[in-house]
Amino acid sequence: MPRAGPVAGAHNRGVTATRGTVAEWAVMQLLKRLIQSVVLEPRVERAIDSLPVKTNALGFDSWGFSPEASKLYYSLAWRIYQYFRPEIHGVENIPEGRVLIVPNHSGQLPFDGLVIAVACLLEASPPRLVRAMVERWFPTLPVVSSAFTRSGAVLGDPINCRNLLEADNAILVFPEGARGSGKTWDHRYRLVKFGRGFMRLALQSSAPIVPVAVIGGEESIVSLYNIDGLARLLHAPYAPVSPLLPLLGPLAYLPLPVKFHVYFGEPMLFSGPFDDEDEAIEHKVQQVSERVQTMINEGLARRESVF
Amino acid sequence: MAQPVTLITGISGGLARLVGAELVKQGHQVVGVDYRRVDAPLDYPAELYQANYNKTRIEDVFRRHRPRRVLHLGRVGNLKERMGKRFDLNVIGSGKLMELSRKYGVERFVILSTFHIYGAHPHNHTPIYEDEPLRAGPAFPQIADAIQLDSQALMWVWRHPEVQTVVLRPCNVVGPSIQNAMSRFLRQPTVPVMIGFDPMVQFIHERDMVSAILAAGDGDSIGVFNVAGRSPIPLREALNLTGARQVPMPTTLAFAYLRLARLVAPTIPPYMVNFFKYPCVIADERFRRSFGWEPWVSEVESIYSTVNRGQSDGS
Numbered sequence: 001m002p003r004a005g006p007v008a009g010a011h012n013r014g015v016t017a018t019r020g021t022v023a024e025w026a027v028m029q030l031l032k033r034l035i036q037s038v039v040l041e042p043r044v045e046r047a048i049d050s051l052p053v054k055t056n057a058l059g060f061d062s063w064g065f066s067p068e069a070s071k072l073y074y075s076l077a078w079r080i081y082q083y084f085r086p087e088i089h090g091v092e093n094i095p096e097g098r099v100l101i102v103p104n105h106s107g108q109l110p111f112d113g114l115v116i117a118v119a120c121l122l123e124a125s126p127p128r129l130v131r132a133m134v135e136r137w138f139p140t141l142p143v144v145s146s147a148f149t150r151s152g153a154v155l156g157d158p159i160n161c162r163n164l165l166e167a168d169n170a171i172l173v174f175p176e177g178a179r180g181s182g183k184t185w186d187h188r189y190r191l192v193k194f195g196r197g198f199m200r201l202a203l204q205s206s207a208p209i210v211p212v213a214v215i216g217g218e219e220s221i222v223s224l225y226n227i228d229g230l231a232r233l234l235h236a237p238y239a240p241v242s243p244l245l246p247l248l249g250p251l252a253y254l255p256l257p258v259k260f261h262v263y264f265g266e267p268m269l270f271s272g273p274f275d276d277e278d279e280a281i282e283h284k285v286q287q288v289s290e291r292v293q294t295m296i297n298e299g300l301a302r303r304e305s306v307f
Numbered sequence: 308m309a310q311p312v313t314l315i316t317g318i319s320g321g322l323a324r325l326v327g328a329e330l331v332k333q334g335h336q337v338v339g340v341d342y343r344r345v346d347a348p349l350d351y352p353a354e355l356y357q358a359n360y361n362k363t364r365i366e367d368v369f370r371r372h373r374p375r376r377v378l379h380l381g382r383v384g385n386l387k388e389r390m391g392k393r394f395d396l397n398v399i400g401s402g403k404l405m406e407l408s409r410k411y412g413v414e415r416f417v418i419l420s421t422f423h424i425y426g427a428h429p430h431n432h433t434p435i436y437e438d439e440p441l442r443a444g445p446a447f448p449q450i451a452d453a454i455q456l457d458s459q460a461l462m463w464v465w466r467h468p469e470v471q472t473v474v475l476r477p478c479n480v481v482g483p484s485i486q487n488a489m490s491r492f493l494r495q496p497t498v499p500v501m502i503g504f505d506p507m508v509q510f511i512h513e514r515d516m517v518s519a520i521l522a523a524g525d526g527d528s529i530g531v532f533n534v535a536g537r538s539p540i541p542l543r544e545a546l547n548l549t550g551a552r553q554v555p556m557p558t559t560l561a562f563a564y565l566r567l568a569r570l571v572a573p574t575i576p577p578y579m580v581n582f583f584k585y586p587c588v589i590a591d592e593r594f595r596r597s598f599g600w601e602p603w604v605s606e607v608e609s610i611y612s613t614v615n616r617g618q619s620d621g622s
Contacts, residue, residue, distance in 0.1 A: 025557065028503050056538035057606060062588055063433050064507045064541060139429035139585060142503020149505075157432040 031143045034076070041075040047127035048074065054167075063160070065131075069150035074121060077151075080111065081118040084216065086260035088119045093264045094128060094210055097168045100202050101130060101264075103212035104191055104292055105180030107255070108221040108240050110134075112181075112214040115260050116172060117151075131164050132172040133157075137237055158197060165205035173198045175285070178237035182226060185243075188218035189296050194289045196281045203284075204274035208267035211288055213295035216260035219306050221253060258306050263295050310336040313524070314374035314413075316404065317381025318355060319343045321484030322419075325517045326378060327353055338372045340365065341381060342396055360400025369411040376524050377408050379418040382456060384487055390449065397452040398459065405463050408470050416472045417523045420457040422533065422589050423450060424476070427506065427581040434590035437476070437531050447578035457531075464529050473523045477534040478589055481613040482513030488575045493549050493613050499564065502555045504584040505543045511536030512604035512612065522598040532594035536602045536609070539588045548610040558584065 048067050060066050113132050120128040133156030139145045154160045175194035223240030230239035244252035270284050317323045318339030327337045328351050337353040345355050358364040383396050408416050425435050426443030443450045464472040479489040519534045565577045
């Protein structure tokens with residue numbers, strides 16, 4: 001059966017849709033309240049004010065990033081960041097100008113991305129705004145999609161990425177994609193195969209790659225199993241089963257207060273044709289993924305406690 | 308010396324009238340055609356005809372006036388007529404206009420398509436360039452006539468180089484004289500917005516669109532061009548500028564509402580709901596480069612003038 005688009009299918013669902021609508025509305029109100037209750041963090045305000053961003057007369061860039069609106073979202077992100085008490089290492093390795101930040105992906109929800117983004121804004125000097133390349137599912141999610149957009153995230157698409165690199169932005173990209181964040185417990189801290197797109201873009205735009213290892217993400221929300229059928233039903237990339245589900249119910253999907261350790265590695269610069277054969281690109285991609293895996297292993301060996 | 312003749316289709320529409328006025332000012336002779344009755348008289352001299360673009364009467368106009376240029380601005384919007392009639396006018400009619408242009412030695416043919424054919428889609432990147440796929444079709448088959456009109460014009464560009472053809476794909480054209488779905492939407496005192504969505508939207512003011520059409524008619528580049536105006540702004544910011552009361556509603560409800568409202572009065576076509584959720588931001592660098600064109604009216608002024616609100620009226 002052909003899969004209907006998110007909107008085309010919407011009005012065929014009848015009763016489910018109405019119930020979905022009420023639930024959607026309730027979740028949305030909750031999210032809105034949460035966002036509105038956030039108090040602006042002065043450190044975030046100062047950092048965002050210092051960014052060299054180009055916006056139009058109303059204060060937006062073409063993708064919808066808004067320095068003003070992002071102060072609110074980054075202040076909320078800052079609170080979540082503090083919850084994980086992250087230790088940031090090597091943030092000075094991020095070079096000036098265009099760069100691809102390439103970490104491992106884990107933990108079901110993109111808290112790893114959030115921690116990296118806040119670290120780049122508040123720990124790097126001068127502050128860097130990362131433009132995160134997001135999974136294709138996110139633009140279909142109400143509230144979340146506009147919060148992401150206003151904070152500078154964009155759909156993970158080669159043209160978006162190329163345009164942002166050409167404008168000397170720092171791009172955050174998870175080459176493992178949803179396969180990485182949806183990892184189950186038995187695969188923790190083992191990278192799944194990296195996509196090749198980021199390498200072609202790095203070559204095309206002559207952008208250095210900063211490998212990053214995030215330690216702690218895997219323990220923040222644990223998944224034992226992925227229910228494929230449910231994921232398809234929700235149009236979601238995966239539907240994790242938490243071991244805490246029988247004990248906590250839906251609260252099992254709140255992240256545990258694990259301590260994050262983030263290691264920014266030294267920039268890697270590659271050269272060669274961006275439209276080379278897959279095999280040649282693959283060879284370069286492997287150098288990055290091996291570097292990230294090594295950094296993960298070192299980080300894990302150095303870690304004394306999960307919390 | 309005989310004045311150069313320009314044939315303009317859709318002359319009942321606000322945009323075509325403005326283009327005609329500008330041409331007359333520049334010393335052109337204007338011949339206007341529309342399938343509708345031209346109700347309000349024009350305030351400048353022009354020969355006017357009521358003719359369907361797909362019927363033989365249109366050939367008389369070509370035969371009699373021998374236009375040097377054709378500005379085909381009369382694409383029928385998706386809510387004005389039923390699908391069958393739209394197909395006849397937009398697809399068969401435009402084909403006929405192109406065929407006649409070739410037969411009667413028209414030098415330049417400018418056709419107004421629309422950015423709607425790219426479709427607003429969650430997977431759209433920013434910006435969208437001219438060579439990209441037209442995504443609107445699969446989700447909303449009602450837009451098929453617009454897509455076919457555009458593709459057929461594009462085929463003409465290369466197949467018949469003796470008629471220099473330019474296809475323009477403008478973003479939302481707005482302004483005090485414009486009566487399209489987006490302008491009417493902006494003028495509503497109360498508007499539905501999609502809960503949790505606020506996509507980037509582009510508006511081009513009628514004055515800038517007129518100068519873009521004239522630039523396309525005067526220039527010598529051919530092909531397909533996006534026309535985007537100034538920078539994109541979030542939809543809700545635009546509505547804040549109009550002062551409309553925004554009623555957030557879920558997509559399901561919006562669809563139901565639009566389907567019902569259509570029975571009573573022309574309103575936004577349901578396919579536009581996606582344009583209230585997902586971005587469809589186009590790039591017009593190619594047009595600016597090829598025709599040396601630049602928009603002048605600001606984002607804010609475009610909205611204000613459409614809803615007849617003064618710049619000084621702040622809130």
